[in-house]
Amino acid sequence: MVDDERLWIVRDPRFREHAPWAGHPERPERLLAAERALDGIDPSRLAELPARLALDEEILRVHTPDHLDTLRRIEGLRAQLDPDTYASERSSEVARLAAGSLVDLAKRVARGEARRGFALLRPPGHHAEAARAMGFCLLNQIAIAARALRADLGIERIAILDWDVHHGNGTQHSFERERDVLFLSLHQFPFYPGTGRLSECGEGEGRGATVNLPMPSGCGDAEYESVIEAVAIPVLAEFRPEILLVSAGFDAHERDPLAGMGVTSAGFGRIAARVREVANALCGGRLVLALEGGYDLEALGESIRAVVEALCAPARTLIPPPSSTRVVGALVQRFREAHSTHWTSLR
Numbered sequence: 001m002v003d004d005e006r007l008w009i010v011r012d013p014r015f016r017e018h019a020p021w022a023g024h025p026e027r028p029e030r031l032l033a034a035e036r037a038l039d040g041i042d043p044s045r046l047a048e049l050p051a052r053l054a055l056d057e058e059i060l061r062v063h064t065p066d067h068l069d070t071l072r073r074i075e076g077l078r079a080q081l082d083p084d085t086y087a088s089e090r091s092s093e094v095a096r097l098a099a100g101s102l103v104d105l106a107k108r109v110a111r112g113e114a115r116r117g118f119a120l121l122r123p124p125g126h127h128a129e130a131a132r133a134m135g136f137c138l139l140n141q142i143a144i145a146a147r148a149l150r151a152d153l154g155i156e157r158i159a160i161l162d163w164d165v166h167h168g169n170g171t172q173h174s175f176e177r178e179r180d181v182l183f184l185s186l187h188q189f190p191f192y193p194g195t196g197r198l199s200e201c202g203e204g205e206g207r208g209a210t211v212n213l214p215m216p217s218g219c220g221d222a223e224y225e226s227v228i229e230a231v232a233i234p235v236l237a238e239f240r241p242e243i244l245l246v247s248a249g250f251d252a253h254e255r256d257p258l259a260g261m262g263v264t265s266a267g268f269g270r271i272a273a274r275v276r277e278v279a280n281a282l283c284g285g286r287l288v289l290a291l292e293g294g295y296d297l298e299a300l301g302e303s304i305r306a307v308v309e310a311l312c313a314p315a316r317t318l319i320p321p322p323s324s325t326r327v328v329g330a331l332v333q334r335f336r337e338a339h340s341t342h343w344t345s346l347r
C-alpha cells in the first residue's frame with residue numbers, strides 16, 4: 001500500500017464542453033466552482049491523473065450496444081435524450097472521457113498506486129440506465145468503473161456508496177442481481193427518480209446487496225451522519241469490500257435548488273472524513289469518489305472544498321466525527337429493522 005496520503009484528482013477542461021443551449025442546472029460552471037474549491041489546497045497534497053476516453057468494451061459491460069450507437073449518432077449534434085437530459089455537440093465524447101477517467105482512477109487506487117481519489121467530472125452518471133440516458137446522465141461512470149475493476153483486475157467485492165440526494169437507479173439496476181457489488185444509497189424519498197424504496201433490496205442472488213436508505217425531505221447533517229454511522233457503516237463492515245466507490249453528489253446541500261435536504265458544507269466534510277476512516281479500516285484506504293449532482297454553485301464549491309480537505313489532510317488532523325448530540329432514533333431504527341433480514345450487524 002502506498003504511504004502517501006495525497007488525494008488523486010481527475011479534472012479536465014473538456015468536461016466543460018458538455019453544455020446546455022438554454023438554462024439548465026447541470027452546467028459547465030459547476031466545474032469552475034470545483035476548480036475554485038481546489039485553489040488554496042496545498043498542491044503537495046494533491047496529485048493529478050490525466051483524463052482518457054472509455055473504450056467501447058468498457059462501456060458495453062454496463063450499457064447496451066443500442067445505447068452506445070445512440071451516443072455515436074448524436075456526436076456533433078444537439079439532442080434532447082429525455083425530458084431532463086440534453087446532449088450538446090461534444091457530449092458523447094465528454095461522457096466517454098468521464099467514464100474512462102474514472103476507470104483509470106479506480107484502477108490506480110485498486111492496484112495500490114494511489115491511496116484515494118476524487119474525479120471531478122461531468123456529466124453525472126448514476127441515473128444512466130443500461131439502455132438509455134436519464135436524469136442529466138449519459139453513461140453510468142461508477143458502474144463502468146466497478147465493472148472494470150472486476151473484469152480487468154479481478155477485484156471481487158466492491159461497495160458503492162451513493163450520497164447524491166437522488167436515488168442512483170442506474171447503478172442499482174446494474175448490480176441488483178449480484179451479491180458481490182454492494183449498492184448503498186442515501187436519498188430523498190419520495191423524490192426523483194421514484195425508485196429506491198426501502199423494500200428494494202436486490203434480486204435473486206443479489207438480495208441484500210442493495211441497501212436503500214430513503215430519507216424524508218428536511219434531513220440534515222444529524223440525520224445523514226447518524227444513518228451513515230448506525231446503518232451504512234455496519235453494513236459496509238459486514239460486507240468487507242476490497243474498495244469503496246462513492247457517487248458523491250452535493251445536491252443534499254441545504255442551499256441546493258433542486259432538492260429539499262439540509263446538509264451543510266461542513267457536514268459533507270465530516271461525512272467524507274468518516275468515510276475515509278471507514279475505508280482505512282476496511283479496505284486499506286482504497287476510496288474513490290466521483291462527482292454526481294450539486295446545483296448551487298457556491299454550495300457545491302464549498303462542499304467540494306470541505307471534502308477535498310477531509311480527504312487530503314494528514315491523518316492526525318482529521319476532523320473527528322461529531323458526538324451524537326441529536327439522536328435520530330426513529331429513522332435509524334426503521335432502517336436497521338428493514339435491512340436486518342440480510343445484515344446480522346443491524347440486529
Ligand SMILES: [Zn+2]
Nearest residue numbers: 164166251293
Ligand atoms: Zn442528484
